[in-house]
Amino acid sequence: MIDKTWATPQEAVADIPDGASIAVGGFGLSGNPMELIRALHAQGTSDLSIASNNCGVDDWGLGILLADKRIRKMTSSYVGENKEFERQFLTGELELELTPQGTLAEKLRAGGAGIAAFFTQTGVGTQVAEGGLPRRYDGSGGVAVASPAKDIRSFDVTGTARDYVLEEAIVTDFALVHAWRADRHGNLVFTKAARNFNPLAAMAGRVCIVQVEELVEPGQIDPDTVHLPGVYVHRIVEVGPRIEKRIEKRTVTAPEEAN
Template sequence: MTTTGRATTGTTTGIDKVVASASEAVADIPSGASLAVGGFGLCGTPMALIEALLATGVDGLSVVSNNCGVEDWGLGVLLGARRIAKMTSSYVGENKEFERQYLSGELELELTPQGTLGEKLRAGGSGIAAFYTQTGVGTQVAEGGLPRRYHPDGTVAVASPPKPVATFDVEGEPREFVLEEAITTDYALIHAEVGDRHGNLRFHASARNFSPLAAMAGRICIAQVERLVEPGELAPDDIHLPGVFVHRVVEVGDVEKRIERRTTRPDATAAAAERTS
């Protein structure tokens, strides 16, 4: 992935990676920077960091994340303020402003299969330049032609290019695979439940999602944590992401956690009572 705004600073002083506030943590992110952002839907979204970044006024951002939040939450607040120039995502539903900007030519989109997106981030963080996968073979993912940007009149301004396809013998049968390039970004923004001063992190349940992969891909990883503990308080087997991938940690305390779409079944007891009344 080609990036534009190159990071210029790294860790905080010494092995203690804690910074005082979300604002301080994101202060050096420039306009035009590329970001890998954790989260899935609205689960595990680093909202404090996103709001702090919004307040800086930076724009022209290239963001890699599974999705772009909703209109008033998650990455949607940056999108609504016209701060994002390009999204690399696997799911783009739930956000009408995203749809409007994309179809009107204001936003570039690199649509990527979900598993491939995760592996592109992991590969980037592991120093692997590219990998072959069967996902997308025989489709526009491999053959090219997916609209990345539209003209205001609805015609395609930029389309995805074709990707190299190679044949490998798998279990005695020749199969085609498409070559996918790894992703690295200038910064990563992630949310974790618990972190220590050395940057070791523990996530809560499914809020782990893309966050470890995003952290690996970012040259500078900034983690917001609900609770900060001292080194040694997290047991080695309880650490989901080692501090080697994390450069800054900011404690944000309890944070609001939203659900994109709440679906419930009718209360059977209440329905029965209503029928007998």
């Protein structure tokens, strides 16, 4: 039997070196692999290039790595509520490759599927395709590094020729992922909104490390309910169901007064 379980988050991430590229699951604060991120932060790993939808917030998620200047580059679709993310980008301390959200998802999926690149209409007619999108500022308001122009081709797939932009896949050294349930073979089940970018990040990593709330024996997960097969997963750490899960913005409606 291939048992992919590891004892602790610290052991699971111990070989991630400085300068590594990492795909990280999560959307806002939903589905963040927080125990793995904490372990990576505690061991002092730095100079990281991270592909993730956003960068958490100032004191949660990837935000704790960003706050200590451990991240060199982000490939993201959303700066979000993280003021430090914004500050580091605008002052030239952080490189940012802004990527349309759906395109980012497909770049990660393509990396895991062995697809080198793909054409999409998203971004055609904008700096995403034409180049010039700031990736790093010089600290004085000028652009030090800008995005290059991408290949554009015309295809007729609907009866009308349209332009499409070529996007390259993302493959990273490691992936950090949160799942709800896993068996020891690495078959994963996600729950509700935490599914988000986690399966895609898992696919993109050459070494995929997963924190799970519940670990079960092989055969205890119905094959029809598996969201991501264990072929993509290399290490599993059980962190339990009582880990802290934050809400980025809580919106409530006042109850109606009783008649």
